[in-house]
Amino acid sequence: MIKNIALGAFLLVSGLFFAQNTAMSGVEAKAFVTKVSSDTKGYKTLQSDFTQTKKLDFLDKSIVTHGRMSLQAPNMLSWKYTKPYQYSIVFKNNKIFINDQGKKSSVDAKSKTFEKINKLIVGSSNGTMFNDPEFTVAYFKNGSYNVARFIPKTSQLIKYIKQIELYFPKNQSTVSQVNMTEASGDTTNIVFKNTKINASIPASEFSL
Template identity: 55%
Template sequence: MKTKLLLLTILLCSFKISTQEIKMSAQEIAKFKETVESQSKSIKTIKTDFVQIKHMDFLTKDIESSGKLNFKVPNTLSWQYTKPYQYSIIFKNNKVYINDQGKKSTVDAKSKIFEKINKLIVGSVSGNMFDDKEFDISYFKTKQHYIAKLIPKTAAIKKMIKQIDLYFPLKENTVSEVKLIESSGDYTKITFKNKILNAKIDDAVFTN
């Protein structure tokens, strides 16, 4: 029994050490940013599955959904939710196209706030969000990830988002997970899986 407890303690301590966040040095930050920005410039398209977790304090259980995401430069983006419901949202040509289980609508989004939101979403997907004018950014690392934590500077974004955490696997240069933390403390966590870069994407994907 004592041996089992000792092994469990060792495993728990190992997990804590492996997930501990350590602040990156200025040299590490410069190298990391250079690598990610270089990768971002080479990205023309992204195809990936995603799992989204929505946490709200007043709910006893998190809300989980999943689907597929397609992105094409410069800022055409399609989120297609397939579970537990059918829902899609497409950002294209300064418009937002929504298909809620067959009920379609279009929103004209020619505004400064939309430009910032669209830039934020596209940047979250591609990893190209290192804009010191828009965010206060701090950088950390664990044994699995590099982490960029972004705090918005503009009042308009602060009303919606308190902080954005981007997770980059050590052996990759693109985002594997995004955590959007709201002012209330509620958050949305999106994990990307089976990601394919620069594959051909049919334009029909961006039509609902």
């Protein structure tokens, strides 16, 4: 459960545009990275509602959940699932704090896969994700989105993740969708909406 949530959390969101995606030129990719990195430097907080759709090989129906994501610079991240069940996962001080319908626990995240995923999600709010040494990044575009595709390079991450795609609406620097394909072939799609930038976030969002 922890692995699925953490991987799904990064993340952070959607596989709707595979056919239309075309590779950016070197000039386009450089301009895109420069704009996102510049625009997001001033981000202190980020909060969004989300819908997560997970497709598992052994299930005929997708698992759809809803909740709220809260991020506060430099490294606090909270995912609170509200429907159809209550589940919270908070990344803070190199630890993962979990509240599974009232059952609380914590995991040391230092040097763990979860810590690296957390770092990449946080990096999506300040542009530093493009420089993560554990991923190879390729850049694509379609009629509605610019897309950054992350392919893991380390054996630790390859065991869990095949690729992660972040979708940025054209002329925007905030991620609105994330697609993740796990090594098993299972997929996670997260769509963000009602995103608020630099709004005040209560401390309770990062506690259980």
